[in-house]
Amino acid sequence: xxxxxxxxxxxxxxxxxxxxxxxxxxxxxxxxxxxxxxxxxxxxxxxxxxxxxxxxxxxxxxxxxxxxxxxxxxxxxxxxxxxxxxxxxxxxxxxxxxxxxxxxxxxxxxxxxxxxxxxxxxxxxxxxxxxxxxxxxxxxxxxxxxxxxxxxxxxxxxxxxxxxxxxxxxxxxxxxxxxxxxxxxxxxxxxxxxxxxxxxxxxxxxxxxxxxxxxxxxxxxxxxxxxxxxxxxxxxxxxxxxxxxxxxxxxxxxxxxxxxxxxxxxxxxxxxxxxxxxxxxxxxxxxxxxxxxxxxxxxxxxxxxxxxxxxxxxxxxxxxxxxxxxxxxxxxxxxxxxxxxxxxxxxxxxxxxxxxxxxxxxxxxxxxxxxxxxxxxxx
Amino acid sequence: xxxxxxxxxxxxxxxxxxxxxxxxxxxxxxxxxxxxxxxxxxxxxxxxxxxxxxxxxxxxxxxxxxxxxxxxxxxxxxxxxxxxxxxxxxxxxxxxxxxxxxxxxxxxxxxxxxxxxxxxxxxxxxxxxxxxxxxxxxxxxxxxxxxxxxxxxxxxxxxxxxxxxxxxxxxxxxxxxxxxxxxxxxxxxxxxxxxxxxxxxxxxxxxxxxxxxxxxxxx
Numbered sequence: 001x002x003x004x005x006x007x008x009x010x011x012x013x014x015x016x017x018x019x020x021x022x023x024x025x026x027x028x029x030x031x032x033x034x035x036x037x038x039x040x041x042x043x044x045x046x047x048x049x050x051x052x053x054x055x056x057x058x059x060x061x062x063x064x065x066x067x068x069x070x071x072x073x074x075x076x077x078x079x080x081x082x083x084x085x086x087x088x089x090x091x092x093x094x095x096x097x098x099x100x101x102x103x104x105x106x107x108x109x110x111x112x113x114x115x116x117x118x119x120x121x122x123x124x125x126x127x128x129x130x131x132x133x134x135x136x137x138x139x140x141x142x143x144x145x146x147x148x149x150x151x152x153x154x155x156x157x158x159x160x161x162x163x164x165x166x167x168x169x170x171x172x173x174x175x176x177x178x179x180x181x182x183x184x185x186x187x188x189x190x191x192x193x194x195x196x197x198x199x200x201x202x203x204x205x206x207x208x209x210x211x212x213x214x215x216x217x218x219x220x221x222x223x224x225x226x227x228x229x230x231x232x233x234x235x236x237x238x239x240x241x242x243x244x245x246x247x248x249x250x251x252x253x254x255x256x257x258x259x260x261x262x263x264x265x266x267x268x269x270x271x272x273x274x275x276x277x278x279x280x281x282x283x284x285x286x287x288x289x290x291x292x293x294x295x296x297x298x299x300x301x302x303x304x305x306x307x308x309x310x311x312x313x314x315x316x317x318x319x320x321x322x323x324x325x326x327x328x329x330x331x332x333x334x335x336x337x338x339x340x341x342x343x344x345x346x347x348x349x350x351x352x353x354x355x356x357x358x359x360x361x362x363x364x365x366x367x368x369x370x371x372x373x374x375x376x377x378x379x
Numbered sequence: 380x381x382x383x384x385x386x387x388x389x390x391x392x393x394x395x396x397x398x399x400x401x402x403x404x405x406x407x408x409x410x411x412x413x414x415x416x417x418x419x420x421x422x423x424x425x426x427x428x429x430x431x432x433x434x435x436x437x438x439x440x441x442x443x444x445x446x447x448x449x450x451x452x453x454x455x456x457x458x459x460x461x462x463x464x465x466x467x468x469x470x471x472x473x474x475x476x477x478x479x480x481x482x483x484x485x486x487x488x489x490x491x492x493x494x495x496x497x498x499x500x501x502x503x504x505x506x507x508x509x510x511x512x513x514x515x516x517x518x519x520x521x522x523x524x525x526x527x528x529x530x531x532x533x534x535x536x537x538x539x540x541x542x543x544x545x546x547x548x549x550x551x552x553x554x555x556x557x558x559x560x561x562x563x564x565x566x567x568x569x570x571x572x573x574x575x576x577x578x579x580x581x582x583x584x585x586x587x588x589x590x591x592x593x594x595x596x597x598x
Contacts, residue, residue: 082503316386345536346412347500352500
């Protein structure tokens, strides 16, 4: 008791209980001498357990800071694994923190279930510069696309100032990248059904849930290659842009007014496609888009030998009405492409995570080819 | 009429041919998949159907560097009331799978409890080494289901094994009851399918019974 009160002011970490039982006390530095004198003059034996508590505290703080940094740095994020929606949203904030002045995060709307629709903006300045739009994960089960999106976004940020092509692109243009384009669907693939494709909007007249967001665009809407049955995987929805996930991109691109390329990334089939899907007639720019696609798949194949086919959607995969790229093209975005990433069906949607980095790595030169072409062919 | 090898009619017929070939030549130790279409042509035969002539490259699923060329003929019958006819010729030799097949056969024969498993591959695309032959067997057997149900407007792939259960037999054959999910590319539907698969290293893979299952509408 004498020790707890002034002038000693010790702090008991283990209180005295009964004679013969030990007590532990913390002694502030100024009172150290006096406490020693007190104990010795009262014949109380003591032993120093911790010389300097502050030193220990400093050490602990350092360790905690280090651990915090290990989890929150884009250079130690595990790109070779599939992640949850929360992990990806956290990573986005870290990417922005790691690249201030280059990367920012915008919200362009909300999903049906009120999840934020985030877009990463890569910009070195200017005002409403010509822009490239990239999206991944519009079909939630295509997990390789969101994973490739994360790797690619990090690559863009990392390579600015290093790689001449991406540097030239970002010196004159902006890139907008929506990585989780269908967050409700994505959450559902984690919680309930790994093979869910559509949005999770409730359909008025049916027990079946969801609309195919890549049939919901106003380009040949409702035509061949989309379904009017709410239970169908290619259900186009009650009307064009009925889905918030689609409408928010439509509004963003139209109000931006200066988007020069839309690249929408899907899986699987190993294809690079361009308009049209809603009609068999070739697009006016067919020749140029075809040549560019040919070059891009050639450079993709050069990395690991992965073979892609290419061509218009209608010729190469199937008729599909109401797609993202057809809408973009018909709204003045000449360089509109759809990727179908690995593989060709061996694993399909369930692509092993060991293939994430190889897939992203080989797709990078193909993306650069397109973006460089856009840069060098202003319109 | 010559088709560009990347045209969807060519790739659909090629996928069908590859599935059928895999069924007839595959085993738990040897799975084959389509690597590329080299040439394709299509012929409309009045009153009969559509005939395709294909030149394909196939790869060994257990050794990606091992490829083999083959030619195939596919005939889709008018009305699609009967399964397509598929004939093929493989150039050269397929890799010998005897050892892998026997190891798997003996392993299953010596199990005390019948094998049961689910979700192969899992959500992350993983297949454990012990389950790889079970996965390949499903891949081979699904070739039969794909073959029997294909038309010019479909392209099926095995998406996942939902459930597999071994059925003990008194004879030398191994029997597995599979519930698989097929992905149909054109409609993008995921179709559950049940199949009973018989196998013996010397007698190949046989699907003795199969039935399409109802899809879960609101899931």
